[in-house]
Amino acid sequence: MSGAVGLDHYLVLSLIIFTLGMFTVLTRRNAIGILMGVELILNSANINYLAFAYYGGARYDGQIFAIFVIMLAAAEAVIGLAVVLAIYQNFRTIDVGATENLSG
Amino acid sequence: MDHPVSISIVRYIVVLPLIGAAINFLAGAWLQKTFGKRIISVLGCGVVALAFLLAVREFFAMLALAPDSRFMLDSLWPWIHYGGLDIDIAFWLDPLSMVMTLVVTGVGGLIHIYSTGYMHEDESYWRFFGWLNLFTFAMLVLVLGDNLWLMFVGWEGVGLCSFALIGFWYKVYPNTTAGNKAFIVNRIGDLAFVIALYSLFAALGAVGHPTLVTREVAKYAPMLAGMPGYLGMTMVTFVTLMMFAGATGKSAQIPLYVWLPDAMAGPTPVSALIHAATMVTAGVYMVARMNFMFVMAPATMTVVAVVGGLTALFAATIGIAQNDIKKVLAYSTVSQLGYMFAGLGVGAFTAGVFHLMTHAFFKACLFLGAGSVIHSMGGEQDMRKMGGLRHHMPITFATFLAATLAISGVPPFAGFMSKDEIIWQAFAHGHTVVWGMLMVGAGITVFYMFRQVYMTFFGDFRGTHEQEHHLHESPPSIAYVLVVLGLLSVFGGLVKIPDFIATFKPFETFLEPVFSSPLTRQVVESGIHSRGTEAALGFVTFTMVVLGWLVADLMYRQKTIDPERFSAAFGGVPYNWVLNKYFVDEFYDFTVVRPYLAMTRALAWFDLHVIDGVVNLVATVTVLVAWLSGLFDSYVVDGLVNAASLVTLDVGGRLRKLQTGSINGYLYGILAAVMVILLVRAMLRV
Structure with a gap:
């Protein structure tokens, strides 16, 4: 294995971050923790985009998509936090277990 | 004639009565209640009197024109312009319509004034004057319309007013049925008239001149000569026969005369105005107006003459046995209209129109006199209950007698001038049979008229004491009108004197431009021109008149012949038939x-x-x-x-x-699903 950093390194990094994010989302009961996990997942996707853009033929497509994802993540964080606030006001907690009251 | 004088005054003659009618119908009830009947009188009579004054003014304006250009046109607005049919609302004043307009507004105006006295007690006073005014309007439209459609509008309008006025006292059931009868019988004639108009329009269209404007019809009618029509007749014969059929309805000739005697159910002024002086002469006017077509159809002319003669004689015989004072006059009217048609039919158009005018004078006078009598008798119409009235009603008696002498044809009264002329013309144009009928009819006319005079005004009073106590001369509004009409009955005929007495006939000269188509001239001029014969026949007619008077005098004044024994001499059968109107x-x-x-x-x-x-x-x-x-x-x-x-x-x-509500649960679900999908895909790809 040569010392140069290649596509595989980025993909592995991305996979690690995705797994961390997924783990966070699945195990956290704190709503804000879940939102953080989601951010991790989105950023792992961004790394993939940029890596493929850099090593693949397409020059700007991946970067533009990455910018879109960042924007999306920001919007998602706003709405997510608003939901969390609403939950807090109703249940005086941000434990997602509380929302089991909403079951059908 | 191609360029009629254009004027704009005729419209006011026509519209004035319409304004009167509109005000009476819309506000009459209110006016009468608020201001009394006087304002209705002033309004109702005023509009007709004004129209008469305008007509007189136009008459003098017309006299100032050259005889050949005495045609005035007042065009208001276009009416129907469709498919070659060009009809305007336009009024056409020529010598013939001038005569009619003067009669309608003049005699009509007098009858309006008479009505103010006669109808004074009636609570529907305004309604009466509304209808009278509307009638005058419709009659003027009929007379003055410059095309046949407008004439037909007036023709129907007078029919409507006649219907409404016959049934004016509609609370009495027989009055309404009499109105219905008049209306329905008239429909039959009107249908024929419409058929005539359509056929005429179609025929003129076929020769390239579709028109119903009367003066243009006159111009193009000669082109129809020889054109085949319907029912095996030539077109001209068919059209004129249908027109005459229309005239038999409106002018109460055989076979459609039956409505006129029943029409006496209306108030007496109505009988005088509509059913004696004006409306019933519409048919005569129409035939005279269309003279240029009738002369093209000798067959129709003969039919007109024979029907006229027959009606004159037939209706006169019915008049003999009537006891209702108005029924006698009704049959007399039918008979006199027969004279007019006989005159037209033999080609003496002027004489027919002349008799129309004089008849309007004396028959209006007779009817109004009868109305005066009925008024005085408290509604009684049976002559058998009258008698001796001349002492109580001298003015009515004098005027009634004058009109009776006029209708009898005693010289120099108006009726003599016109009726004698018709009888002579019938002979002169070779219609000997018609002449015979007219002459016998003249004798019978005198008989029934003097029978009426004697039964009503002579002898002893045969009614109740209460009625006798109540007898009185009628109020001034009635009496003055009677005097005017009586004077007209005496002197109104002096505008055309028979040739064998003097050559003075401004009436004929005045009307000449109307009867000036070459063919009409030819028909009019044909026949015998012999003053000796005319005088001799005039004497024969006069003998009939004297005979008729003598018989009436013997039977009803001197009573040397008992009418009942006289009728019994024939087994009573002829009397019975006549009494029951055949x-x-x-x-x-x-x-x-x-x-x-x-x-x-x-x-x-x-x-x-x-x-x-x-x-x-x-x-x-x-x-x-x-x-x-x-x-x-x-x-x-x-x-x-x-x-x-x-x-x-x-x-x-x-x-x-x-839906558990557990967010972690959902996420696991999502993860599991994604994994399953990936797994399946991987398996499928391998």
Whole structure:
């Protein structure tokens, strides 16, 4: 294995971050923790985009998509936090277990 | 004649009575209640009097023109312009319509004034004057319309007013049926008239000049000569016959005269205005107006002459036996109209129109005199209950006598000038049979008129004491009108004197431009021109007149001959027939009215049972089908809809358990699903 950093390194990094994010989302009961996990997942996707853009033929497509994802993540964080606030006001907690009251 | 003088005053003559009618109908009841009957009188008489003054003014304006250019046109606005038919609302004043306008507004105006006295007690005073004014308007439209359609509008308008005025006292049932009879009988004639107009228009269209404007019809009518028409006649004969059929309805000639005697149910001024002086002469006017076509159809001319002669004689004989003072005059009117038609039919157009005018004078006078008598007798119309009235009503008596002498044809009264001329012309143009009928009719006329005078004004009073106590001369509004009309009856005929006495005939000269088509001239000029013969025949007629008077005098004044024994001498049969008007009403009842009613009843039965049956069947079937459709709807369609909703509800109930509310649970679910999808894809790719 040569010392140069290649596509595989980025993909592995991305996979690690995705797994961390997924783990966070699945195990956290704190709503804000879940939102953080989601951010991790989105950023792992961004790394993939940029890596493929850099090593693949397409020059700007991946970067533009990455910018879109960042924007999306920001919007998602706003709405997510608003939901969390609403939950807090109703249940005086941000434990997602509380929302089991909403079951059908 | 191609360039009629254009004026704009005729419209006011026509419109004034319309304004009167409009105000009377719209505000009359209120005006009468608020200001009394006087304002209705002033309004009703005023508009007609104004129209008369305008007409007189136009008359002098017309005299100032050269005889050949005495044609005035007042065009208001375009009316119908469609498919080659160009008709305007326009009024056409020529010598003939001038004479008619003067008669309608003049005699009509007098009768309006008379009505203020006669109808004074009536609570529907305003309604009466509204209808009288409307009648005057319609009659003026008829007379002055410059085309045949406008004439027809007036023709129908006067029919409507006649109907309404006959049934004016509609609370008495027979009055309304009399109105209906007049209206329905007139419809028959009107239908013929419309057929004539359509045929004429179609025929003129076929030669390239579709028009109904009278003066243009006159111009193009010669092109129709020889054109085949309908029913095997030439077109001209057909059209003129149909027009004459229309005239028999409006002018009460055989066979459609039956409505006029019944029309006496109306108030007496109505009988005088509509059923003696003006409306019933509309047919005469129309034939005279269309003279250029009638002369093209000798067959029609003969029919007109014979029908006129027959009617003159036939109606006169019925007049003999009537006891109702107005019925006598009604049959007399029918008879005198027969004279007019006889005059037209033999080609003496001027004489016919002249008799129309003089008849308007003396017959209006007679009717109004009769009205004065009825007024004084408290509504009694039976002459058998009158008698000796000359002492109580000297003015009525004098004027009635003057008019009687006029209708009898005693020189120099108006009737002599016109009637003698007609009788002579019938002979001169070779219609000997018609001449005979007219002459005998003249004798009978004198008989029934003097019978009436003697029964009413001579002898002893035969009514009740109460009536005798009540007898009085009529109020001034009635008496003055009688005097004016009486004077007209005496002197009104002096505008045309028979040739064998003097050559003074401005009336004929005045009318000449109207009867100036070459063919009309030819027909008018034909026949004998012999003053000696005319004088001799005039003497014969006068002998008949004296004879008629003598018989009446012997029977009803001196009473040396008992009329009952006289009729018994013939077994009473002729008398019985005459008394019952030859059973013509019964004949029509049997042949026309009853079959017609039977037919309507049969149709009503058919309608009630067959048509209604079909309709009801259809309705029943529809209800049944609707019921079945309702069942299908509520069980099948609604069932499917309900089933769908139930299934949805059930499935939803089961599925909602998946909605746990646990976010982690959802995320695991998502993860599991993604993994399954990836797994499946991987397996499928391998």
